[in-house]
Amino acid sequence: MRLLEAVRMALRTIRTQKLKSFFSLIGVLIGVTFLIAVVSIVQGMNRYMEERFANGLIGVNSFEVRRMPAIETGNVTADTWREWLRRPRVNYREANFLKERVKTPAIWARVCWERELDVVVGNLRGRVEIQAADNEFFRIKGYRLASGRTFTPQESQTGASVVVIGDLVRETFFPNLDPVGRELSIAGIPYRIVGVVEQQGSLFGISLDRFVIAPFNAPVRREACAQNVIHELWAGTDSPDQMQRAAREAEEYMRIARGLRPGQENNFYVQTAEGALGTWDKISRILFLALPGLVGISLVVGGIVIMNIMLMAVSERTREIGIRKALGARRRDILAQFVVEAATLSTAGAAFGILTGFGLAYAVQAFSPLPAAVAPWSIGLAVFLGVSVGVVAGVYPASRASRLDPIVALRAE
């Protein structure tokens, strides 16, 4: 008897008892749903974190030198926080030192920021993030202008009262108007708008367009930084490779600039996109470690349910087994029939599980900014697990069925 024959036979049996079959495969269904959903959500999260979060906020070709990590998604102890806050901020001298010493080609920009500062335009008032930055900042961040221009060397030099604004600021204060050439005031000082940055989109539902950038020497810097220090020293390179090299150099020269002895820990932080992903990596690794456990438990339970159902089927269908044997079914025919039946049940469970897993992943995609990325390997694994669980669960009942004495089996009621 060929495999196809056995599968057809199994499907016929399953079709005639739909409800019972459904309940028996629910364990496998749940296990596989878990597998598909968790894998695709974690993978989607991974992609989101890499593309939008880390690369969006920092960029693959750039890094920043600051006194503490810019992005801490993990648990930072109070002690660590206190240590971070005691660190000195990066100062002008250190910034210049790095600019001069780092040999890997890079462009540099000092940045001071204040996350919430009142901006007034006419009788409109709103809070935005104010950044005072060197002109190179636009190139490092890859900001393209939707209209207008960035700062002229002269404006940067003299700290002219000019600004480039983000798209949300344009939309809030100048709906349906070209803001270039118009004015807004910050802390009582008027600034002329010279450019608007293209829309950057959002991250976790938070807009990335709610900023105003002024030249580093503009008066507004005093609202953000103390004398002689900066929040961040940004560096931009041409490739991730160069970025790595420049970041390593920057770390070394920062240690030299601060006179740190070997063995002494850094009292500053070189923030890269990779670094920002560190915590997320830890989380996703834990999820992936927990996954086999979760899936395994459901599959074991699912397998036991199927084995149970098959044992019941064997005793319910003893007569049928006797008939089949009388008609010439060999042991291996009966064995194959029940193993294939169990495997078909469990594979059907896996198939439904894949569908519900997909459904779950896409529901997450629909109701959150996370993309669902269903990994092809997880589907392959699910099918493989489905078949294996069925085969393993089916072998014992099937071998009992195949060993029945046809005379006894024919007498069964």
Next chain:
Amino acid sequence: MSDAVIRIRDLTRDYVMGAETVRALRGVSMDIDPNEYVAIMGPSGSGKSTLMNLIGCLDTPSSGEYWLNGQEVSRLSDNRLATVRNKEIGFVFQTFNLLARATALHNVELPLVYAGVPASERRGRAVRALEAVGLADRMQHRPNELSGGQRQRVAIARALVNQPSILLADEPTGNLDSTTSEEIMRLFGELHDSGQTVIMVTHEPDIAAFAGRVIVLRDGQVASDRLNREQAA
């Protein structure tokens, strides 16, 4: 003698039940030629079921020889016996023993499935077998949608679909009313007339009367083996 379909010599079958050994058959010998119509009779406990199981290759004897169609089958393994049952024997049971969930057609196809006949050929042969027993219009019905007589016809079609050497019937009319019984017996007669070897186990003398030869068992031995007067006449 060598062309006998069934050749049995000193067949015994003992069952060990706890400390006791039940000697169900105590040395049975017989020859059955092709196209014979034989009824095996006997009171309960006479060993006729045991003999039927042995003839049907569902069981193996404790001692003795059994040649079926020229092949010694009394020492074969389980799997070989299954193949012999599939190719040489068509069973008809008292309780029909159809698969309840399967259609008449699928029931008749089953022996062909185990014979490894490809699906395309199977269907045609099963259809022809059902037509031969007059059930051309009932093929897609399940057993519970058929009358007792129709069920037994499906069983007969199934028994014959593999063109077995012997049709082996165990109380084939035991669950049927007298009119239907007669119908089935007429069908057996027709099959016999067309050349089929028929062996039938029964305890009803009027059913045995349809056979050409009646073998009576008593206490695990052949008590009488004679041609049926009525039929011989």
